[in-house]
Amino acid sequence: MSENTVISRTDSPPTAKPVDMSRTGPWRTRMWRVLTERVRTWRTGMWRRGRFVAAAAVLCTLLMALNTQVPNGVGNLGSLLQTVLPWMGLSVVALLAAAVARRSALAAVAVLIPAVTWCSLFAGTFLDKRSSGGDLVVVGHNVHEGNRDPRGTARALAASGADVVALEELSRPAVSAYEDELAPIYRYSAVREGVGLWSKHPLKAVRPVEIMPWTRALRATVDTPKGQVALYVAHLASVRVLPSSGFTTERRNESAGKLADALRAERLDRVVVVGDFNGAAEDSALAPLTRQLRSAQREAGAGFGFTWPAAFPVVRLDQIMVKGVTPVSSWTLPATGSDHLPVAASLRL
Structure with a gap:
């Protein structure tokens, strides 16, 4: 290597990358x-x-x-x-x-x-509003025309201790079975086609109420020791839920309107209406009827008191409603041979 040879070298280090x-x-x-x-x-x-x-x-x-x-x-x-x-x-x-x-x-x-x-x-x-006492115990039941055990159903209703039993959807072949089983306890009775009343107290002024072309409602005066009570048993027209027309309530609403007219014409102050309304008391389409009355279940019951279908109740179609009397307790009875549960109420007159 000669003296004139120049060696190139880098004195500074390489530039460093930024550190994250x-x-x-x-x-x-x-x-x-x-x-x-x-x-x-x-x-x-x-x-x-x-x-x-x-x-x-x-x-x-x-x-x-x-x-x-x-x-x-x-x-x-x-x-x-x-x-x-x-x-x-x-x-x-x-x-x-x-x-x-x-x-x-x-x-x-x-x-x-x-x-x-x-x-x-x-x-x-959900508050339990039931209390003891009362002057008149009423039981209502849609016994179902296809009931295979009408005698068993009648015995169960008689064992409830009710003063008055109001039945709907009585079939002609089964009427005698109900009469035979209920007669020993209930001396007074009145049956008009598909509806009937059995009472421990005398029944007076019994007459059908025209809510449909055939008899589906009955009115009677119950002569109790505390005075007279107008008692109605009614079975409003059936309803269906259909894909084509929805909730078919027109005939039911019409029959409710006719029953409401009968109640407006009622002369007695104390009124009890028992029956299968085929609808909840909260249904505003039934207002002509329900706004004249008070629900025993709402005033003196516990829970919703659903009655249909009996196997797994999801709605309360069966009602005991009053005017001029005070419900002290309301309840449902155990299932019978019907697709509805019986309903009961104790009333103070």
Whole structure:
């Protein structure tokens, strides 16, 4: 190598790349930052998810709170909703489950609104308002024309201790069975086609009430030791839920209107109406009838008192309603051979 040869060398080190401290820092710091970011994202998402569930909760609230405003113009949807209204509580449970599944705070808060609405409508129903006493015990039962054990049904009703037994849907072949079993306890009776009364107290002024072309209602004066009571037994026209026409209640509503007319013409102050209304007392289509009366179950019962179907009751079609007397207790009796449960009430005259 000659003296003139120049050796080139770099005195400074290569330029270093920027260091990401979040990647090279201590592992605890990295984990904390990741966790914080995920919590922030989760909290934000809780209030963004579940909008469909929240909207459904609002709709459920409106249906319950404004059930009397739902029109009957299409398929009698208003009457159908009011008949099954207590079961709207299940929709609250379903919405709450959906809110939990979506992990949505928005939906969970929204579900509180229909829950409070349902409680405001029905919480008082679960209070036991029954008490002892009473001057007249009345039992009503749709015995079902296809009942295979009318004698057993009659014996069960007689064992209830009722002062008056009012029956609907009596078939002609079964009438004699009911008369034979009830006669030893109930000296007085009146049967008109499909409805009948059996009483421990004298029955006077017995007459059919024309609510349909054939006899489905009966009126009698029960002469009790505490005075006279006008007692009606009625079986309103049947209803159906059909895909083509919805909730078919027109004939039932017409028969309810005719019974309401008869009640307006009633001269006695104390009135008891027993029967299968084929609808809930809350159904506004029955208002011409029910606004003249008070429900024994609502005033002196415990729970909803559902009566149909007997195997698993979901609605209360069978009613004991009063005017001028005070219900002190209301209850349902055990199942018989019918598809309805019997209903009973103790009344103070």
